[in-house]
Every structure is written in C-alpha cells, then in structure tokens.
Amino acid sequence: VLALVMAAIVSSVRVVPFTRTASVRSSQTRCHAGVTPCAVGANPQKVSANTGAASIAFRASGGPVLLGTSLASRTPVTTHPRGIVTRAAAVVEAVSSGDDPKDAGKTMRVAGYIFGWYFLNAVFAIMNKKTLSVFPYPWVLSWIQIAVGAVFMCIMWKLKIFKPPVGGFTKKMFKALIPTSALHLVAHVSACAAYNVGSVSFMQVVKAGEPACSVILLSLFFGRKYSKLVWLTLIPIVGGVAVGSTSELNFSMAAFACAMTSNIASALRGVTSKDLQEETGLSGINLYGGIAIVSGIMQLPMSLIAEGALMPAAFANAPALMAQKGITLFGLQAGFIAYLIAGSMFYHLYNQTSYQALGELSPLSHSVANTVKRVVIILASVAVFKNPISPLGGISAAVAIFGTFLYTIAAQKQKKEEAAAKAA
Numbered sequence: 001v002l003a004l005v006m007a008a009i010v011s012s013v014r015v016v017p018f019t020r021t022a023s024v025r026s027s028q029t030r031c032h033a034g035v036t037p038c039a040v041g042a043n044p045q046k047v048s049a050n051t052g053a054a055s056i057a058f059r060a061s062g063g064p065v066l067l068g069t070s071l072a073s074r075t076p077v078t079t080h081p082r083g084i085v086t087r088a089a090a091v092v093e094a095v096s097s098g099d100d101p102k103d104a105g106k107t108m109r110v111a112g113y114i115f116g117w118y119f120l121n122a123v124f125a126i127m128n129k130k131t132l133s134v135f136p137y138p139w140v141l142s143w144i145q146i147a148v149g150a151v152f153m154c155i156m157w158k159l160k161i162f163k164p165p166v167g168g169f170t171k172k173m174f175k176a177l178i179p180t181s182a183l184h185l186v187a188h189v190s191a192c193a194a195y196n197v198g199s200v201s202f203m204q205v206v207k208a209g210e211p212a213c214s215v216i217l218l219s220l221f222f223g224r225k226y227s228k229l230v231w232l233t234l235i236p237i238v239g240g241v242a243v244g245s246t247s248e249l250n251f252s253m254a255a256f257a258c259a260m261t262s263n264i265a266s267a268l269r270g271v272t273s274k275d276l277q278e279e280t281g282l283s284g285i286n287l288y289g290g291i292a293i294v295s296g297i298m299q300l301p302m303s304l305i306a307e308g309a310l311m312p313a314a315f316a317n318a319p320a321l322m323a324q325k326g327i328t329l330f331g332l333q334a335g336f337i338a339y340l341i342a343g344s345m346f347y348h349l350y351n352q353t354s355y356q357a358l359g360e361l362s363p364l365s366h367s368v369a370n371t372v373k374r375v376v377i378i379l380a381s382v383a384v385f386k387n388p389i390s391p392l393g394g395i396s397a398a399v400a401i402f403g404t405f406l407y408t409i410a411a412q413k414q415k416k417e418e419a420a421a422k423a424a
C-alpha cells in the first residue's frame with residue numbers, strides 16, 4: 001500500500017512531454033524570451049515553470065519537458081501534507097481541448113513502473129535480510145541473485161519476450177562490459193554484507209550518501225568541476241548520514257564500511273555506464289542483462305574461494321533455521337531453494353523496473369523517484385523488523401534523503417547551464 005501511494009505521488013509530478021499549444025493571450029505570454037509560437041507537435045525552445053522558489057525546466061528525450069506538471073494539473077497547486085506547504089511546479093499554459101490518450105497511457109505506464117520498482121525493492125530488501133539470517137554468506141548469496149537474473153534474461157531473449165541486442169552479444173561487447181560489471185558485483189556484494197551485519201534502515205541511510213561519493217570521486221580522479229550549489233547540497237547529505245549512522249541504536253562499523261564501499265562502487269559504476277551505452281549500443285534492460293551475465297561469470301570463482309567450502313553445511317542447515325525463525329514465502333511454507341530463487345527474482349525485477357522507469361523519465365525525475373524509494377524501504381523495514389530508530393536518527397535520515405533531492409536539482413541545473421554555454 002505504501003509503495004502504491006508513493007508511486008502515485010511521484011508519477012503525478014513526473015516529467016510530461018510538452019507537445020501541444022493553444023491560443024493564449026499574447027505571443028509574449030506564449031513564448032518567453034522572444035521564442036515564436038510553436039505549432040502542435042513542435043518542440044518549443046523554452047518552457048517556463050514557476051515553482052514559487054525556482055524554475056525547473058529541462059530537455060529530455062522527445063523534447064522539452066516540465067517537472068511537476070501532470071495531465072490533470074497544469075496550474076500551480078498548493079498542497080498541505082502534514083502542515084508543510086508545498087507548491088507544485090507549474091504551468092503549462094498551452095493545452096488544446098482534451099488530453100492526449102497517449103500521454104494518459106504513458107502516465108499509467110510510468111506509475112506502474114514506479115510502483116513495481118518500489119514494491120519489488122522493498123520486498124527484496126526484507127527477503128534479503130531474512131535470507132541472510134539463515135544463510136549468512138554474502139558472496140554466494142549475491143552471486144546467486146545476479147546469476148538467477150542472468151539466466152532469466154537469457155530465457156526472455158530466447159523466447160523473444162524481450163528484444164535481444166541486434167546481432168547478439170559480441171566478444172567486443174563482453175570486453176567493454178567488464179569494468180562496469182566488476183563494479184556492479186562489488187556494489188552488490190558489499191550491500192549484501194552490509195545487510196548481513198546491519199539493519200535495512202541503517203543501510204538505506206548510508207546509501208543516501210551515494211551522491212556525495214560521486215561528486216568527490218569525480219572531482220578527485222576524473223577532473224569533473226562542480227558548482228558551489230552542488231557542493232553546498234552535500235552538507236545535508238554528509239551531515240545527515242554521519243549523524244544518522246552514529247545515532248543508530250544498533251550501529252555497526254562493519255555495516256557502515258560495507259555500505260560505503262557499495263556507495264563508492266555504485267558511483268564509479270555510474271561513471272563507466274555513461275560511455276558504455278555508446279560503446280556497446282546496449283541500453284535499458286539489455287544493458288542490465290549484459291552486466292548481470294558478465295558480473296555473474298566474474299563473481300563465481302571469487303565466491304567459491306571465499307565461501308565455497310562452507311556451502312554443503314550452509315544449504316543443509318538453512319531449511320531448519322527457516323522453520324525455527326518462522327520464515328515463509330508470503331505465508332506459504334516453501335523450501336529454502338524456492339525462497340532463495342524468489343528473492344533473487346525480486347532483486348532482478350526491481351532492477352529491471354528501475355531501468356524501465358529510467359527509459360520513461362528524465363535523469364532528474366528518476367533520481368527524485370530513487371530518493372523517495374529509500375523512504376519507502378526504511379518505513380517498510382521498520383514495520384516488518386520493528387528495529388528501533390531514535391528521534392535523532394529519524395531526523396538525520398530525513399535530512400540526508402532531502403539532501404539527495406537537492407543534489408539532483410542542483411546537478412541538473414549545472415548541466416543545463418553547461419549545455420547552454422556550450423551551445424552559445
């Protein structure tokens with residue numbers, strides 16, 4: 001229910017293509033900054049959005065898009081959730097009579113992707129924690145989760161349910177995928193290790209610091225320059241993560257170190273993924289499928305070396321431990337292997353729906369959705385595991401997560417300014 005509510009909220013402020021115009025009061029009102037009126041279906045050169053605090057307008061696939069404007073709301077809206085006044089981002093002045101059915105269909109599709117992403121990720125986080133309580137072997141567990149997804153993708157390609165890469169996977173593609181796949185496996189292994197020694201909510205709070213890791217790493221090793229505004233947004237992120245982590249009632253330095261390792265690997269994976277799409281021609285589900293296959297192949301020998309000798313006893317003891325702790329598969333008595341495969345499928349499908357949502361949203365909207373997702377997982381984990389969170393820890397987590405929201409806006413603003421300067 002929580003995931004459904006959050007998905008509805010995020011999809012209502014998602015990025016909607018600006019594709020129609022209508023007669024308005026004057027050409028100056030219709031087209032700011034001297035831009036002439038645009039015909040239906042044309043791409044206007046500038047979209048103005050009054051958010052009350054700032055204007056957020058940017059270009060994504062399919063032309064300029066406006067954050068915060070849904071089909072049902074094209075005028076500023078003020079809401080009052082729990083007394084906090086928020087102002088919806090704004091006005092699309094030009095709308096011809098009636099809504100485009102295609103836009104309505106896209107709204108429903110994106111809402112479905114976001115709901116699936118939130119729901120599947122929350123269920124996976126809970127199942128992963130429960131699995132680790134009876135099978136505390138993060139190397140082998142993370143490999144199984146990646147491998148199940150890789151096998152699933154191969155079956156989908158074979159059955160033509162998913163469109164396979166044109167020409168299939170080549171040796172050149174696999175070679176290009178190695179660096180990103182290596183970072184992917186490090187990010188997932190370290191995340192599983194963090195879940196093993198810490199709480200789900202603690203892990204999500206530390207993971208909120210990923211933008212700070214990205215900025216610092218890109219600045220130090222890749223020569224990336226960031227605006228002062230971007231650096232300022234790191235203050236609430238770093239501060240919130242630091243205070244929230246240390247105020248955790250069940251604080252674990254090992255969990256913190258593993259979660260930060262996952263952050264660093266994820267940040268570097270994001271850097272390498274940008275050029276990977278152009279180099280391989282892969283994108284979306286196919287790109288993730290390729291990464292899953294390569295990282296699964298790479299991780300297998302390492303997992304066997306690290307924990308392989310312990311597997312016979314581990315698989316033998318896990319069913320009894322499941323029964324002892326009352327762990328079931330959605331209320332059904334299932335064997336450990338079935339539970340393991342189900343959890344692995346949730347891992348793959350939440351990543352898949354994330355990529356599908358990314359294909360429909362701008363990077364900024366996707367980042368905002370990812371921020372809200374952490375709130376969903378924290379609340380779901382607290383409800384299931386009843387792990388205590390101190391008031392200071394809760395406030396710090398909120399500050400860190402809000403900081404990631406500010407970061408996405410600041411980073412997008414800098415990107416727009418750089419693009420405008422380059423075009424000039």
